Amino acid sequence: MDLATRVQSLTPSSTLAITSKAKALKAEGHDVIGLGAGEPDFNTPKYILDAAKKAMDDGKTKYTPAGGMVELKDAIIDKFKRDQQLAYNRDEIIVTTGAKHALYTLFQVLLNKGDEVIVPIPYWVSYPEQIKLAEGQPIYVKAKEENQFKLTPEQLEAAITDQTKAVIINSPSNPTGVLYSQEELKALGDMALKHNLWIVSDEIYEKLIYGEKEHYSMAGGSPELKESTIIVNGVSKSHSMTGWRIGYAAGQKRIIKAMSNLASHATSNPTSISQHAAIAAYTNSEEEIINMKKAFEERLNKLYNWLVEIPQVTCVKPDGAFYLFPNVKQVVEASPFETTDEWVAQLLEEEKVAIVPGSGFGSEDNVRLSYATSLDQLEEAAKRIKRFVEKYS
Structure with a gap:
């Protein structure tokens, strides 16, 4: 068969x-x-390892809410306020089994058969496959090397059709490491708003930026952009916790609710011990x-x-x-x-x-x-x- x-x-x-x-x-x-x-x-830093060990010793080894522990959601909310001056509520945050799972779940709840998602080239390897698994269609737009592999508003608009549902922005990028400026993000975001698109903002590398450059989130461009943006992030790269499998998404509560409902049937919940470790990651010194x-x-x-x-x-x-x-x-x-x-x-x-x-x-x-x-x-x-x-x- x-x-x-x-x-x-x-x-x-x-x-x-x-x-x-x-x-x-x-x-x-x-x-x-x-x-x-x-x-x-x-x-993984020792204070995170110690927090995980304490959680195990304290018997924190049971099911948690499907969308993540309240304490971790609060730590993520504080992180958004501290790092990006963005305000979210608990019902606008979902904790997932890694950022990859957040993206997978997001595409499952966003896309219907035939919906198009604009994917700038070069792209992270899993974007197209996750879109196809949700019966969507990845639409590739080649970001030019002479433009530091960055998608332009003109390229974005040229790729939009009646079937376009979303666009993915990954800054800093895997595989190129390039970073969009605040002005570049705003220009792309305004184009997405003009055409009523969702913006999937993959910010998993936000803590790893060099020189004098700074990280900006698409959601910080305006209240309208925040409403249309779903941020995906996690502790894997920032805190060297790839194996712990803790990611999260932030966005409109109706999307987060749908993602939580789907996750409850897929994974039950992210690992309890890893969630306690992630709380420590976001509530301690970043030295x-x-x-x-x-x-x-x-x-x-x-x-x-x-x-x-x-x-x-x-x-x-x-x-x-x-x-x-x-x-x-x-x-x-x-x-x-x-x-x-x-x-x-x-x-x-x-x-x-x-x-x-x-x-x-x-x-x-x-x-x-x-x-x-x-x-x-x-x-x-x-x-x-x-x-x-x-x-x-």
Whole structure:
């Protein structure tokens, strides 16, 4: 018997696939440098671990409300006030089993069959698949590299049809790390309002911004934009808690209620222990998070310089997250490999450096490198990549 049609067309995650291959080679004894993972390499801060242990010792191991504990919702509300001067009520917040689950649940409650969602290229790998699982249609708009991979209001308007329901904005971005300014967000938001679109604002990397740049939320542009925006965020990247699986969404209470109802039948509730850990994350000093960010910024600056020294490699320098997204089109064209995917596969085979081909993000001329590893490993990876490029140029 056949599987359901909805899953037969799914594309496996390219990031997880490359990470899995790298781990397999490591298990065979190879000296593999993995630059594919989308998670910080730091452990979760001790005060968060202690809060989780205390919750277990205190017997906080039972069901919680489907949409999350009141105490965690209040911590998230305080976080919005503190960081973005945004005011939300408890019924406008849902806690989910990771930010990915928040996005999945959101598309399930927003989209009807055939509804279109505008997805800027490059995109995070799961956006299109989640939209398709909700019977929606991703509409791709290629954000130009010369514009730092940012969607423009003109591009947005040109892609809108009678079936368009929403647009996704991810700032800072995975895979590019680029950050939209307050003015750029407002311009995109006003265009979305003009055409009565929902705005899905993925802000999972908001704490990882470098230099003098600041994070702005689409919802902060105006009261009207706040009403039309659903913010998705979580503690995975900001507090190095990827495995704890705590995310959340903030938006109109009718959307949040629908998401909570759906989640109650899908997961019952986010893990109770993880929720207590997330409360600690949002109610304690951010000193350790700031130190992690400083380490990432140093790695960014060094790896960026090492990469752009490689002939025919160009790269937009990111403002946030922990990825670089260099353009290797000229390198691949000068090589015997027909596609970037083949080039990446051979790089892993010969030099044991695992990076992710840009095809998984809708951009075949690029590759994604995560700098969530030590400086020594990054420097060695850059040397291996340069050697590989020179061999086949």
